[in-house]
Amino acid sequence: xxxxxxxxxxxxxxxxxxxxxxxxxxxxxxxxxxxxxxxxxxxxxxxxxxxxxxxxxxxxxxxxxxxxxxxxxxxxxxxxxxxxxxxxxxxxxxxxxxxxxxxxxxxxxxxxxxxxxxxxxxxxxxxxxxxxxxxxxxxxxxxxxxxxxxxxxxxxxxxxxxxxxxxxxxxxxxxxxxxxxxxxxxxxxxxxxxxxxxxxxxxxxxxxxxxxxxxxxxx
Amino acid sequence: xxxxxxxxxxxxxxxxxxxxxxxxxxxxxxxxxxxxxxxxxxxxxxxxxxxxxxxxxxxxxxxxxxxxxxxxxxxxxxxxxxxxxxxxxxxxxxxxxxxxxxxxxxxxxxxxxxxxxxxxxxxxxxxxxxxxxxxxxxxxxxxxxxxxxxxxxxxxxxxxxxxxxxxxxxxxxxxxxxxxxxxxxxxxxxxxxxxxxxxxxxxxxxxxxxxxxxxxxxxxxxxxxxxxxxxx
Numbered sequence: 001x002x003x004x005x006x007x008x009x010x011x012x013x014x015x016x017x018x019x020x021x022x023x024x025x026x027x028x029x030x031x032x033x034x035x036x037x038x039x040x041x042x043x044x045x046x047x048x049x050x051x052x053x054x055x056x057x058x059x060x061x062x063x064x065x066x067x068x069x070x071x072x073x074x075x076x077x078x079x080x081x082x083x084x085x086x087x088x089x090x091x092x093x094x095x096x097x098x099x100x101x102x103x104x105x106x107x108x109x110x111x112x113x114x115x116x117x118x119x120x121x122x123x124x125x126x127x128x129x130x131x132x133x134x135x136x137x138x139x140x141x142x143x144x145x146x147x148x149x150x151x152x153x154x155x156x157x158x159x160x161x162x163x164x165x166x167x168x169x170x171x172x173x174x175x176x177x178x179x180x181x182x183x184x185x186x187x188x189x190x191x192x193x194x195x196x197x198x199x200x201x202x203x204x205x206x207x208x209x210x211x212x213x214x215x216x217x218x219x
Numbered sequence: 220x221x222x223x224x225x226x227x228x229x230x231x232x233x234x235x236x237x238x239x240x241x242x243x244x245x246x247x248x249x250x251x252x253x254x255x256x257x258x259x260x261x262x263x264x265x266x267x268x269x270x271x272x273x274x275x276x277x278x279x280x281x282x283x284x285x286x287x288x289x290x291x292x293x294x295x296x297x298x299x300x301x302x303x304x305x306x307x308x309x310x311x312x313x314x315x316x317x318x319x320x321x322x323x324x325x326x327x328x329x330x331x332x333x334x335x336x337x338x339x340x341x342x343x344x345x346x347x348x349x350x351x352x353x354x355x356x357x358x359x360x361x362x363x364x365x366x367x368x369x370x371x372x373x374x375x376x377x378x379x380x381x382x383x384x385x386x387x388x389x390x391x392x393x394x395x396x397x398x399x400x401x402x403x404x405x406x407x408x409x410x411x412x413x414x415x416x417x418x419x420x421x422x423x424x425x426x427x428x429x430x431x432x433x434x435x436x437x438x439x440x441x442x443x444x445x446x447x448x449x450x451x
Contacts, residue, residue, distance in 0.1 A: 002389065024370060026274055027436075046389075047249035047319060047320075047387065048244070048245040048246075048248070048389050048392055049387050049389045049391055049392050050388075056446045056447050056448040057446055057448070058447060058448060058449075058450055059447045059449075059450070060354050061447075062249075062445055062446075062447065063388060064248065064390075064440035064441070064442050065248060065249070065387045065388035065440070066388040066389055067245070067246065067389055067391065067442075067443070067444070068389075069279070070444060071245075071246040071247075071248070071299070071443040071444045072444040072445075072446035073442060073444065073445055073446050073447065074389075074446075082386075082388055082389060082391055082392050083325035083394070084323070084392065084394070084395040084396055085245070085271070085319065085320075085322075085326075085392050085393045086320075086323040086324055086326070086327040086394055086395075086396045088320075088323070089320030089323055089324065091341065092320060092440060093320060093338065112343075120308070123297070123307060123308070123314075123316070124296060124297060124298035125295050125296035125297050125298065125316045126294070126296070126318055126346075127295050127296040127318075127319050128318065128319035128320060128321070129318075129347060130318035130319075130320075130321075130340045130341045130344065131318045131319060131320030131321065131338070131340040134338075134339035134340045134341065134342060135299065135340070150286060160239075161344065161345050162343060162344045162345075163344065164342075164343070164344065165342065165344070186338040188377060206252055218222075
């Protein structure tokens with residue numbers, strides 16, 4: 001069975017390490033915060049200006065002056081800090097944030113990512129995504145492997161305007177986990193439970209590197 | 220020093236057609252509501268607005284868009300505004316989409332007297348087209364220039380008569396970076412206090428960056444995405 005969005009987030013949460021500062025993008029990445037592994041401590045940065053972002057507030061406790069980058073009402077954890085936008089991106093560009101998780105419309109086999117514009121159709125803007133992907137050491141993309149028509153979104157080259165080049169390190173899709181190799185190509189690391197290597201190959205346009213048996217993900 | 224003006228009307232004096240104005244806020248959080256209403260009332264048009272977002276259809280900068288007062292918008296994300304998207308796709312509105320960190324730094328650079336800087340954001344994308352690029356320590360960077368604006372309009376939580384400002388929560392966002400980045404900075408605040416009432420240790424923006432300050436009225440502080448969790 002291919003993973004649902006929640007399970008993609010659950011699998012990505014396994015990548016979290018103790019002591020990391022983490023920036024989660026809008027959509028599937030936001031769900032990662034719900035599955036922090038036992039015994040580790042991470043702090044979430046939201047690029048609009050908070051470190052130590054907490055869960056959504058209880059009904060009636062919303063504060064218009066306290067939102068995340070998705071403009072949702074949030075709370076602040078004990079020890080949280082607020083800051084201005086220039087300082088926020090100093091944290092990001094200065095590589096003080098250890099992990100960035102974001103969504104994508106397309107990724108390519110050399111780690112390019114496109115997630116901000118469909119020419120003539122959808123122009124929402126890049127927000128902080130270009131700064132994040134250009135700077136972060138460790139970028140994980142959370143995405144569906146194919147579009148609604150069943151066409152691969154994991155490509156040799158992105159067809160949409162790029163957000164960043166050569167920057168994605170790992171991709172967790174509904175079908176598998178892939179690592180972007182420094183020399184290009186995607187190494188297949190894990191399969192979603194019950195999904196075969198053949199099914200992954202059929203859904204992938206990018207060059208896949210498959211070595212030996214590819215294990216199933218564990219939850 | 221006393222920089223207090225009585226209201227938005229007095230604060231916005233001198234804003235004319237065709238000017239470039241930077242406005243603080245992220246989404247609807249920390250936007251200068253009173254001044255935006257005054258710009259609508261003034262009916263100034265052909266404005267170039269620098270602001271991270273463009274409000275929603277019926278609030279924030281969306282109000283200026285409705286009146287077709289904006290000629291050009293410089294933002295990082297404009298997703299929540301149908302009228303914006305319509306004007307942009309039809310070509311009525313000129314839009315310069317800028318990565319969020321670059322937008323913030325272009326404000327800060329203007330504030331700090333730095334004409335340009337290099338950032339990795341946007342390298343290899345259409346954002347870098349026509350811009351100088353340079354390699355530093357094996358990595359490629361794009362040269363971005365400081366903004367030039369006639370007015371900066373910001374919203375703070377508390378301010379004193381000398382223009383010292385304190386912000387609240389994530390309503391801080393771009394506001395401090397825009398202070399002093401335009402030729403004249405207008406600050407509207409929820410609480411305006413006498414000299415000596417703000418603790419100098421707690422001030423986020425020193426008054427030197429602010430020329431006009433006034434106490435705003437009737438803040439709506441609309442929430443764009445009210446998201447709550449259930450009590451267990």
